[in-house]
Amino acid sequence: MAFSLPVWLAVQGELLENGEADYGTLSCFDDFDDEALFQMFHLTRPCLTFITDSARIRMKAVDVDKSTLSVDAMVMVALNYYAHGVSSTALLQKFGLSQTESPAIIRTVSGVISGMADQFISFPFTRDAKANVAFKIKKICGIPRVLGVLAPAHFKIRASPYEKNSFRSFVNTLSYTSVVSQIICDSDGNILSVEKCCVGSTFEQEIWDSSFKGRELETELHGPYWVIGGKGYSLSKHVLTPVSEPANDMEKRFNEAHAKIYDIMRITLGSMKRRFRCLMQLGFAQENSLNKKSDIIKACSVLHNIAKKFSVPPPPVAGKIEPLYPGKPYSVPAEINLEALNARQNLIEEIFSVVSCSQDSIVL
Numbered sequence: 001m002a003f004s005l006p007v008w009l010a011v012q013g014e015l016l017e018n019g020e021a022d023y024g025t026l027s028c029f030d031d032f033d034d035e036a037l038f039q040m041f042h043l044t045r046p047c048l049t050f051i052t053d054s055a056r057i058r059m060k061a062v063d064v065d066k067s068t069l070s071v072d073a074m075v076m077v078a079l080n081y082y083a084h085g086v087s088s089t090a091l092l093q094k095f096g097l098s099q100t101e102s103p104a105i106i107r108t109v110s111g112v113i114s115g116m117a118d119q120f121i122s123f124p125f126t127r128d129a130k131a132n133v134a135f136k137i138k139k140i141c142g143i144p145r146v147l148g149v150l151a152p153a154h155f156k157i158r159a160s161p162y163e164k165n166s167f168r169s170f171v172n173t174l175s176y177t178s179v180v181s182q183i184i185c186d187s188d189g190n191i192l193s194v195e196k197c198c199v200g201s202t203f204e205q206e207i208w209d210s211s212f213k214g215r216e217l218e219t220e221l222h223g224p225y226w227v228i229g230g231k232g233y234s235l236s237k238h239v240l241t242p243v244s245e246p247a248n249d250m251e252k253r254f255n256e257a258h259a260k261i262y263d264i265m266r267i268t269l270g271s272m273k274r275r276f277r278c279l280m281q282l283g284f285a286q287e288n289s290l291n292k293k294s295d296i297i298k299a300c301s302v303l304h305n306i307a308k309k310f311s312v313p314p315p316p317v318a319g320k321i322e323p324l325y326p327g328k329p330y331s332v333p334a335e336i337n338l339e340a341l342n343a344r345q346n347l348i349e350e351i352f353s354v355v356s357c358s359q360d361s362i363v364l
Helices: 005-017 034-041 045-059 071-084 089-094 102-114 127-141 164-170 204-210 212-218 249-275 287-309 338-351 354-360
Strands: 146-156 178-185 191-199 226-228
Touching (some): 034 045, 045 102, 071 089, 071 102, 102 287, 146 191, 146 204, 146 287, 178 204, 191 212, 191 287, 204 212, 226 249, 249 287, 249 338
Antiparallel strands (some): 146 178, 178 191
């Protein structure tokens, strides 16, 4: 779902049209062998070439001093920061830059790459695309009519404890400071939607209610489909949550199936944070600087999808994979949606009764 061959052809076509696809011209990336490139950027040479070509098209509209640094060099500085969370001194020296100059370059490139989200992050919209995503998810967990997995993605930041009001707003329920974005992924770990960048104390239901994708789904724009949501979300006609207190075996089987597909999000976010170590610590943040963090998160989501299309594996696991955020339900319980409750119960009885499980050979 991330992007198809026509997108790649469109990028190359636009480069040719503007006379910028000069394959004989040396790139900054050509100074390194393949192993060094992966160590520096956690991406392969073909993937890096595609990213740079895509960025070059859009950089034409960005007001930067092109006389001092090439697009390749700017992209290289940003990708190195994404991969390691810090800018390599050796790389900056190669381009005659200091550590104080790199943030402006990273902000510019992040804005450009995040602006590519409309091309490289796509929610299934056509009937065939929806059916394909739902089929793959059902094959994994047995739950039908699901378009993706919905979760709040928390990214650690530093916030000054001396600014008490601001500091408290960034503290999430796990007692660390973070910003939070709303992400939806498919069963293959492609990012289908990324929205918002809020302070860590924000309720995920609040983010969903105010998000574009939330409004689209809840107003029936995408038809009779669900997204899988965790305990921090309210059960609705289009957000399928686990049964909080399962009363019988079929409700337990449903919860097991729900947990199985929901775990895809943990794996996806873990893969993103391994490839883009900057997401492990997004630096200092104030409430008025959330747009900058949002651009980095969205840029890494775009690059994640591109890397998957190029079959680039993430780096090996270093330490423990961060668990998925457990969710922050409202302190005052939301009004029960009886229509949604009945729909979930009917689904459980239809799919997760003993007879249905044996007939469909669902492996949980």
